[in-house]
Amino acid sequence: MxxxxxxxxxxxxxxxxxxxxxxxxxxxxxxxxxxxxxxxxxxxxxxxxxxxxxxxxxxxxxxxxxxxxxxxxxxxxxxxxxxxxxxxxxxxxxxxxxxxxxxxxxxxxxxxxxxxxxxxxxxxxxPLVLLTAWEALHDRARLHEGQRVLIHAGAGGVGHVAIQLAKAAGARVCTTVSSSEKASFAHSLGAEYCINYQEENLVESVMEWTEGQGVDIALDTVGPAVFRQTIPAMAHYGDLVTILDPGPELDLKEARIRNLRISLELMLxxxxxxxxxxxxxxxxxxxxxxxxxxxxxxxxxxxxxxxxxxxxxxxxxxxxxxxxxxxxxxxx
Structure with missing residues (x-):
């Protein structure tokens, strides 16, 4: 063969x-x-x-x-x-x-x-992206109806199914994208709000969307820099999940003050x-x-x-x- x-x-x-x-x-x-x-x-x-x-x-x-x-x-x-x-x-x-x-x-x-x-x-x-997104949202973050969820890279492999799984669970979803074309794609999947990370400030945009409360759940599919940037966009007592190694240089003071639950997801x-x-x-x-x-x-x-x-x-x-x-x- x-x-x-x-x-x-x-x-x-x-x-x-x-x-x-x-x-x-x-x-x-x-x-x-x-x-x-x-x-x-x-x-x-x-x-x-x-x-x-x-x-x-x-x-x-x-x-x-x-x-x-x-x-x-x-x-x-x-x-x-x-x-x-x-x-x-x-x-x-x-x-x-x-x-x-x-x-x-x-x-x-x-x-x-x-x-x-x-x-x-x-x-x-x-299968791999579905298992990753499901475990991250349902098993790690304990997703439930009515929560506000941030999915990074919503047009990507994991991101595009994570948007749909969160939407199917009754959550409201925002996502990060790099172009207007990807924003249109993410909207078609159920994303309520798209942030062009090349042009907009992540934290300011999230706080505007959540009336200053921050997101209940965030899924990082990108890497250490995005993981760190997401911490101040979280609601207090929120769940921040990453599918990648967050890296050795982590200042978790703000995460601790916000009482965040930080989870690592590896479906392998x-x-x-x-x-x-x-x-x-x-x-x-x-x-x-x-x-x-x-x-x-x-x-x-x-x-x-x-x-x-x-x-x-x-x-x-x-x-x-x-x-x-x-x-x-x-x-x-």
Whole structure:
């Protein structure tokens, strides 16, 4: 089968299109999936730059998101049969298992039935960002109806689904964007107020929108500088969540005075530390998101699709940092 692997760290040129033996079922609870598409995420570019996150190391097939059709099932699999359409977030952190390939074998409990109302391309783009946004808002920040929520980079992969999840929960949403086009996109997703961070002061804009109270919840998807800038925009006793390392140089005096609850979100933890209970919870999140999608309350925006041999182009776009929504790779 065709796959994209890395044998060393480096720029996008280290992404090699290779032929590998097609994987086989190895356990009674495994399923073999013929992949229709794989999502491309910033974590893929970081692993390419810094190296695998798991001991299996090189060579590594990247890709955490996937969607496809079940081709074969193990003797003890009752949840799926050949021909079923599935989506999942699994692999891609080190070693041969990843979704930048034509086939993948995984435990059937790690896959879920694909939402009926979207195609494989959209489904493959969704799991990692949906899990990240859901865990950040619902599990870390304890989102509830009526709260005011700030989503940074609302036109990005995590941001564009976070806006919709917050809106679906009955929250009022503002977001940061870099252009009027991205503001229009964010408004179409349910954002009430957009802040052009290149032209407007974040704290002043948030305080104007919240009548001087600050936001109840903020989700940082950008990095340390934005994390620090967001603290004075928070309401007292609010929840500030970041999906990135906030960095070593943190002055938390204002956060302490505001009595903020600060949370770190990494949806990869169940894969990195083998936490079965968390994998079950993530499966339930995907099931809930599938219902929202099929109900029309959540959509996945795919900005562009590339073939496997164009993986380097997709990585280059991701690293430029201006992609709207998600990018996807297809086997052909």
């Amino acid at each position: 065709k796959s994209i692997e890395i044998r060393e760290t480096g720029d996008p040129s280290v992404l090699y299109l290779v032929e590998r033996p097609s994987p086989k079922l190895t356990g009674p609870e495994d399923i073999l999936v013929k992949l229709a598409a794989a999502g491309v995420n910033p974590i893929d570019t970081k692993i390419r730059q810094r190296g695998p996150m798991l001991p299996a190391g090189f060579p590594a097939v990247l890709g955490c998101d996937g969607a496809g059709v079940v081709e074969a099932v193990g003797d003890e699999v009752t949840r799926f049969k050949p021909g079923d359409e599935v989506w999942f977030c699994h692999g891609g952190l080190g070693g041969p298992i990843g979704t930048y390939a034509e086939y993948m074998v995984l435990d059937n409990h790690l896959a879920q039935a694909k939402p009926r109302s979207i195609d494989m391309i959209e489904a493959a783009a969704a 933890t169940p894969m990195l530390r083998d936490v079965p209970r968390a994998r079950v919870q993530q499966g339930e999140i995907l099931r809930r998101c599938a219902k929202l999608i099929d109900r029309g309350d959540l959509r996945i925006h795919v900005a562009d699709r590339f073939s496997l041999d164009q993986a380097a182009e997709a990585h280059t776009l991701i690293e430029q940092g201006h992609t709207t929504g998600k990018l996807v790779l297809t086997p052909s």
